[in-house]
Amino acid sequence: MNCDEAFDLITHPTDHNCEELQWHLQLCPRCRQMKETLAPALDTFQQILDDVTDVDQLSQFHADFHQTSDQESASIFPKTGQPFLSAETVRMAEQAASRLRAESVTNQMTKPSQKPKPHQKRLVHAALILLVGFLMGWGISLNGPENQFSPSVSSLQSQQPCLWIAQRESRANQPAKTAREKGSASNVVLSCVACHLQSTAE
Amino acid sequence: MIDDATIMKRICSGEYLLFDELVLRYRERLLRFAWSKYGSLSAAEDLVQEAFLSAFAARESYNPAFAFSTWLWTIFLNLCRRHYKRELRHPREMVRSSFAAAEAAVIPEPSSSETPLQVALKTEQFELLALYLAELPEVQADALRLRFFGGMKFTEIALTMDCSLSAAKIRVKNGLLQLAHRFSEGSTSEGEVS
Ligand SMILES: [Zn+2]
Numbered sequence: 001m002n003c004d005e006a007f008d009l010i011t012h013p014t015d016h017n018c019e020e021l022q023w024h025l026q027l028c029p030r031c032r033q034m035k036e037t038l039a040p041a042l043d044t045f046q047q048i049l050d051d052v053t054d055v056d057q058l059s060q061f062h063a064d065f066h067q068t069s070d071q072e073s074a075s076i077f078p079k080t081g082q083p084f085l086s087a088e089t090v091r092m093a094e095q096a097a098s099r100l101r102a103e104s105v106t107n108q109m110t111k112p113s114q115k116p117k118p119h120q121k122r123l124v125h126a127a128l129i130l131l132v133g134f135l136m137g138w139g140i141s142l143n144g145p146e147n148q149f150s151p152s153v154s155s156l157q158s159q160q161p162c163l164w165i166a167q168r169e170s171r172a173n174q175p176a177k178t179a180r181e182k183g184s185a186s187n188v189v190l191s192c193v194a195c196h197l198q199s200t201a202e
Numbered sequence: 203m204i205d206d207a208t209i210m211k212r213i214c215s216g217e218y219l220l221f222d223e224l225v226l227r228y229r230e231r232l233l234r235f236a237w238s239k240y241g242s243l244s245a246a247e248d249l250v251q252e253a254f255l256s257a258f259a260a261r262e263s264y265n266p267a268f269a270f271s272t273w274l275w276t277i278f279l280n281l282c283r284r285h286y287k288r289e290l291r292h293p294r295e296m297v298r299s300s301f302a303a304a305e306a307a308v309i310p311e312p313s314s315s316e317t318p319l320q321v322a323l324k325t326e327q328f329e330l331l332a333l334y335l336a337e338l339p340e341v342q343a344d345a346l347r348l349r350f351f352g353g354m355k356f357t358e359i360a361l362t363m364d365c366s367l368s369a370a371k372i373r374v375k376n377g378l379l380q381l382a383h384r385f386s387e388g389s390t391s392e393g394e395v396s
Contacts, residue, residue, distance in 0.1 A: 044327060045346075046350075085259060089256045092277065093259070097263035099276075100265075168222065
């Protein structure tokens with residue numbers, strides 16, 4: 001283990017006492033010093049986390065939760081009609097998804113690989129030329145109409161039922177209903193987005 | 203246990219109730235994060251709910267190339283920051299007044315309807331930590347909250363905060379150094395706090 005990995009473990013929410021780290025600390029005065037310096041903060045975090053993740057408490061909570069979830073889940077799950085969601089917020093979520101996707105693609109491309117052979121180099125050059133051409137084309141297309149991003153946001157205005165909440169509630173109200181009936185029930189329930197648009201218009 | 207990506211796939215094909223499972227998996231961690239940032243449970247609950255709703259509404263844009271948890275945290279962090287900017291000029295004052303208001307609402311002992319999370323987070327220690335976190339630069343405090351309350355790896359923190367891996371580590375390290383210093387100063391300056 002190197003000092004960088006040791007820092008990961010020193011600040012690890014659960015594995016901060018593992019044997020591997022103890023061995024490293026015995027041999028590395030620098031990390032030992034670091035851990036001592038950070039101790040007042042680390043101990044506080046870890047104590048709070050220990051309180052929260054007490055296994056018995058949590059499993060009890062989950063048991064209680066599952067028992068009461070059908071009648072009393074209002075505080076955990078949103079209910080129909082609460083105006084929380086705006087189109088802007090959904091757009092934010094979509095933008096986050098496209099950024100993360102772009103980054104995962106970049107990460108895959110920059111993963112360490114073996115040195116390319118000459119013919120592979122030629123292929124890479126050809127691909128680069130294609131990429132540049134593609135990017136230039138993209139640059140031009142950016143001058144076009146703005147609306148190509150985020151199809152679902154643009155369709156939000158035209159009623160997108162919050163199917164999750166609708167399905168939760170239709171199940172809670174009529175447990176014996178069939179899937180098809182649930183589907184039709186959800187059509188009746190207004191979406192959270194629609195509620196929001198309505199409430200801001202009022 | 204079904205993994206998050208499979209759940210999302212099934213949600214996108216119509217099994218919407220499976221989203222409940224994702225809520226159960228992440229809700230507590232998100233709540234801890236927001237509670238330590240705002241000192242108010244109801245504000246924290248609203249933000250957590252908004253994050254889940256927007257992830258559900260934008261479910262078609264999810265891609266298994268990245269982790270659902272990273273996406274959810276990214277959405278949530280953005281919502282928190284928007285709220286933070288909108289709501290306050292003085293984070294420390296807000297956290298302190300929220301905790302003070304909660305204490306004023308007389309709660310002699312934990313009521314039976316409280317979850318273990320609620321009980322644990324109603325400690326003086328948590329309150330003090332939240333106050334000290336509010337004194338740090340926001341990126342440092344958020345990195346610490348993601349690391350400890352979110353239980354995230356540094357690579358996930360970097361993705362969520364849109365920064366490099368080393369920047370994520372430096373934020374956590376510098377934040378911890380300042381917090382440790384603040385805790386060691388101890389109660390000397392706390393007289394001025396209360
Ligand atoms: Zn070391």
